[in-house]
Amino acid sequence: MPKRFIAVMDSNLSRFTIPKRSSCSTTQNLYVANCGPAVGVSFKDIESVFGMFGEVIGIYPADETGARVIVCFSELKSAEEAFHALNGRGCGALGGRILHIRYSIPQQPPKANNNDSISVSLVSSELAIPGIYLVHDFITSQEEQELLAAVDCRPWKNLSKRRVQHYGYEFLYETRNVDSKQFLGELPSFVSPIIEKISSFQGRGDYKSQLVDQLTVNDYPPGIGLSPHIDTHSAFDDMIFSCSLAGPCVMEFRKYTQSNLFNTKSSQECLNSSRKAIFLPPRSMLLLSGEGRYAWHHYIPHHKVDIVGGEMVRRCSRRVSFTFRKVRSGPCHCEFAQYCDSRKLN
Numbered sequence: 001m002p003k004r005f006i007a008v009m010d011s012n013l014s015r016f017t018i019p020k021r022s023s024c025s026t027t028q029n030l031y032v033a034n035c036g037p038a039v040g041v042s043f044k045d046i047e048s049v050f051g052m053f054g055e056v057i058g059i060y061p062a063d064e065t066g067a068r069v070i071v072c073f074s075e076l077k078s079a080e081e082a083f084h085a086l087n088g089r090g091c092g093a094l095g096g097r098i099l100h101i102r103y104s105i106p107q108q109p110p111k112a113n114n115n116d117s118i119s120v121s122l123v124s125s126e127l128a129i130p131g132i133y134l135v136h137d138f139i140t141s142q143e144e145q146e147l148l149a150a151v152d153c154r155p156w157k158n159l160s161k162r163r164v165q166h167y168g169y170e171f172l173y174e175t176r177n178v179d180s181k182q183f184l185g186e187l188p189s190f191v192s193p194i195i196e197k198i199s200s201f202q203g204r205g206d207y208k209s210q211l212v213d214q215l216t217v218n219d220y221p222p223g224i225g226l227s228p229h230i231d232t233h234s235a236f237d238d239m240i241f242s243c244s245l246a247g248p249c250v251m252e253f254r255k256y257t258q259s260n261l262f263n264t265k266s267s268q269e270c271l272n273s274s275r276k277a278i279f280l281p282p283r284s285m286l287l288l289s290g291e292g293r294y295a296w297h298h299y300i301p302h303h304k305v306d307i308v309g310g311e312m313v314r315r316c317s318r319r320v321s322f323t324f325r326k327v328r329s330g331p332c333h334c335e336f337a338q339y340c341d342s343r344k345l346n
């Protein structure tokens with residue numbers, strides 16, 4: 001499939017909406033729920049299934065969950081045929097997954113919203129999301145400089161807005177998973193001090209070799225953020241550790257509920273109810289676990305300036321994060337089934 005058909009950028013979110021009587025009014029765009037990278041269905045798979053009914057001219061995430069997509073056909077007839085053949089039925093080519101389909105229409109981009117800012121917590125107790133902990137000054141300035149120097153003399157891989165390095169296992173952005181059969185080797189020795197600290201922080205010194213085995217280093221230019229996501233449940237164990245270096249950022253969290261599945265309200269209305277933010281200074285360590293890791297989307301808004309405690313904080317330097325995870329060896333058994341790609345969602 002040509003690359004231009006696969007859209008994973010924020011700017012495509014909310015470009016489509018579902019008409020009120022969506023199963024009656026037909027358009028050539030289909031909103032397809034229970035389908036997408038977060039539930040193990042790649043954009044290529046979607047294109048090959050829907051492509052059987054006619055020319056597919058675009059596939060977009062319908063929202064930030066990774067489990068709902070918009071499939072655009074060039075012709076109405078193809079969308080109708082796909083709707084009738086696939087809606088509410090188990091799709092053999094997608095592992096028997098039942099697709100929930102509505103017709104979808106393009107919508108006007110929302111007007112600029114001045115109420116976009118929310119209060120930014122400085123400590124995780126104030127954030128009050130179960131399982132999310134922030135430790136300030138987790139590493140020293142000298143350790144920070146050594147870690148930055150180590151990654152800066154290794155090759156970076158360019159993504160559209162930031163650069164990354166992967167250790168232990170390569171992270172595959174299209175599936176939001178790792179290729180667990182392709183072990184790249186032990187984590188490099190320059191992160192040993194950080195792993196020691198993670199182990200003692202967790203009181204699990206005896207098991208430190210088991211604690212984490214995958215590292216993603218992200219290098220964000222000033223003002224650049226990260227799209228909303230939940231790290232794929234089936235890909236990684238419960239605890240995800242992210243250490244901030246060089247510059248600060250504000251990380252936001254959103255919790256969606258199942259009732260959003262076919263919600264026709266504007267996404268902004270749904271999101272405001274459970275949206276929180278925390279300031280991540282350089283040298284701090286963030287732990288995502290439990291509910292915070294499994295049920296809340298995390299993301300970094302693209303901002304040049306953040307308002308923290310009433311003060312303007314400029315993001316004038318790069319931010320580098322070291323995210324440590326443990327690749328999961330069996331299915332996820334979390335208690336958050338509605339967000340879990342190891343379970344069938346239907």
Ligand SMILES: O=C(O)CCC(=O)C(=O)O
Nearest residue numbers: 216218231242298321323
């Ligand atoms: O930059 C960060 O702190 C977070 C990175 C992240 O969420 C991820 O790699 O999944």
Ligand SMILES: [Fe+2]
Nearest residue numbers: 229230231298
């Ligand atoms: Fe993440």
